[in-house]
Amino acid sequence: MTPAQVERVQDSYSFIFAVGTPFILSFYDKLFDIDPALKPLFRSELSAQSEKLLMALTYVVKNLHDADRLLPVAEVIAKRHLTYGVKREDYVKVGQALIQALDETLDMRFTPETHQAWLAAYTLLAGIMCNAAYGSRDEDNLPPP
Numbered sequence: 001m002t003p004a005q006v007e008r009v010q011d012s013y014s015f016i017f018a019v020g021t022p023f024i025l026s027f028y029d030k031l032f033d034i035d036p037a038l039k040p041l042f043r044s045e046l047s048a049q050s051e052k053l054l055m056a057l058t059y060v061v062k063n064l065h066d067a068d069r070l071l072p073v074a075e076v077i078a079k080r081h082l083t084y085g086v087k088r089e090d091y092v093k094v095g096q097a098l099i100q101a102l103d104e105t106l107d108m109r110f111t112p113e114t115h116q117a118w119l120a121a122y123t124l125l126a127g128i129m130c131n132a133a134y135g136s137r138d139e140d141n142l143p144p145p
Contacts, residue, residue, distance in 0.1 A: 001124055005117035006064045012106055012114050013061040017054070023105045024050040031097035038093065041084050060125055071128060078129035088134050091126040098122060 001009075016023050028046055032039050042049055056077065063070040102118055103110045130136075 001064060001117070001120045003065070005120050008114050008117035009064060009121045010061055012102075012109060012118070013058075015109060016102070016105060017058060019105055020054060021047070021050050023101060024053050026104060027053075027097050027101040030100045031094060034093045034096055035090075038090060041086060041090075043084070061121075064121060064124075070125075074125060074128045075132035078133040081129070082133050086133075088130055091130055095119075095122045095126060 025046065028042075028050070059073060060070065063073075099115070099118060099122070103115070106114065
């Protein structure tokens, strides 16, 4: 990611964070529309899960510029997701839902540049997580959401 992309994600995230739980619930709605079979992977109430996701997303966005802080946390989360039954291909669906929720929530603020910055951020994070959870295999690279 470029420094400009990091700044764009961080700037737009301040609005997302202010929206908070409604943004996260919109994300889950979109994710379950994309693939209803993912719903059973979420064993806790979505309100509790929403808080966890918002905290994790805040940490990731805050540390996009600092791989030394981001990498170990993302790897731990990825390995935990394995125990829930998350598959490599689910990361594409999560990315699609995230981009759709961002588009809806940010509305006119979701410029093409902001869209590209979020794609870069998600691709980076999903790549780290997939490598940690499943190992790195060229033929399994994730397509962009």
